[in-house]
Amino acid sequence: MKRSNTRDISSFFTKKPTTENASQVQTSEENPIPEINITRAPQPSAQGSSPSVTIPPPVVDIVKLSHDPGKRKKLIDFHPNERDLVRRMYIQRGPCQPVDHVFPKTLFGTKERRFNVKWFDSSWGPWLEYSVFKDAVFCFICYLFKAENTAGGDAFVSEGFKAWNRIETIGDHVGKHTSSHNNAVIAMELFTKQKGSIVTALSKQTDEIMSAYRKRLEASITAIRWLLLQGLPFRGHDESENSMNRGNFISLLALLSEHDPEYSKVVLKMAPGNCQLISPIVQKDIINACAKETTKAILEELNGGFFAILADESADISDKEQMALCLRYVNVRSEFNDHQKLDSTDQDC
Ligand SMILES: [Zn+2]
Numbered sequence: 001m002k003r004s005n006t007r008d009i010s011s012f013f014t015k016k017p018t019t020e021n022a023s024q025v026q027t028s029e030e031n032p033i034p035e036i037n038i039t040r041a042p043q044p045s046a047q048g049s050s051p052s053v054t055i056p057p058p059v060v061d062i063v064k065l066s067h068d069p070g071k072r073k074k075l076i077d078f079h080p081n082e083r084d085l086v087r088r089m090y091i092q093r094g095p096c097q098p099v100d101h102v103f104p105k106t107l108f109g110t111k112e113r114r115f116n117v118k119w120f121d122s123s124w125g126p127w128l129e130y131s132v133f134k135d136a137v138f139c140f141i142c143y144l145f146k147a148e149n150t151a152g153g154d155a156f157v158s159e160g161f162k163a164w165n166r167i168e169t170i171g172d173h174v175g176k177h178t179s180s181h182n183n184a185v186i187a188m189e190l191f192t193k194q195k196g197s198i199v200t201a202l203s204k205q206t207d208e209i210m211s212a213y214r215k216r217l218e219a220s221i222t223a224i225r226w227l228l229l230q231g232l233p234f235r236g237h238d239e240s241e242n243s244m245n246r247g248n249f250i251s252l253l254a255l256l257s258e259h260d261p262e263y264s265k266v267v268l269k270m271a272p273g274n275c276q277l278i279s280p281i282v283q284k285d286i287i288n289a290c291a292k293e294t295t296k297a298i299l300e301e302l303n304g305g306f307f308a309i310l311a312d313e314s315a316d317i318s319d320k321e322q323m324a325l326c327l328r329y330v331n332v333r334s335e336f337n338d339h340q341k342l343d344s345t346d347q348d349c
Pocket of ligand 1: 127143
């Protein structure tokens with residue numbers, strides 16, 4: 001084929017300077033090409049050089065939270081970020097009131113007394129709890145909302161109350177309107193009303209938007225990874241909604257959404273007009289991220305070992321120069337790898 005400009009393969013490379021021949025470095029300003037940085041894989045960095053990672057607070061295991069008040073962990077012993085979650089869980093379960101339990105008798109003087117299940121139906125019902133484990137009563141509301149270091153009602157939170165011969169003490173637990181129990185009741189009412197507040201609604205909406213965005217991004221990345229692996233073009237000549245062929249990328253995205261109900265709720269027509277994640281800019285961003293991740297994976301596999309690069313170029317039918325690079329190395333598993341990367345010298349791939 002007739003060539004419009006004749007250049008030999010060496011014109012595409014810049015010799016790398018060494019200590020011996022640094023003064024003999026040749027450059028090719030006429031045909032500059034991006035420098036290839038794959039020379040030696042980076043060695044493991046020293047400890048402490050890695051970026052700092054924020055460790056998220058531990059996530060409470062809701063299933064393991066005991067319903068029996070005698071076995072519960074104190075609320076203050078939970079991580080501050082978990083306490084509201086624990087409160088919500090216990091409010092949803094309600095106070096521990098085992099009505100079918102055979103309550104054991106305890107001897108007080110000459111009389112045997114025990115917990116009376118009817119107390120659950122009395123005015124104490126909203127807060128009274130019984131622990132089968134300790135055979136004692138507790139206060140549900142004080143456990144969840146009693147302010148720290150406030151006096152009164154501690155027996156109903158920590159050890160439980162089991163002096164069945166002094167049931168008036170149970171009634172006294174509520175106390176006056178400024179008692180720690182009543183303050184806890186107010187705190188609980190405010191907490192439960194909080195669910196409907198504007199802040200909570202906005203926070204919930206933000207979480208939903210974030211979740212949908214992540215799912216939409218995942219769909220775009222999945223489609224792009226597949227097209228990259230197959231070496232297929234992305235764009236179509238007509239990507240409008242009425243087009244018969246919207247191109248590989250959008251068509252593949254539509255196919256993914258047809259077979260995945262979660263994708264179908266968030267991609268293409270279901271996405272906000274300004275955040276569909278299908279624009280050429282977004283596609284190129286994701287492609288560049290894939291290229292960086294691939295290079296990183298190759299460098300990790302190289303692990304500082306030897307490698308070879310083969311390069312060849314030729315002109316395509318439109319007389320544009322195309323160059324192929326082949327990287328060969330043996331990884332730690334003694335497998336031979338032959339990665340190829342096609343680069344254009346004077347046009348985009
Ligand atoms: Zn109480």
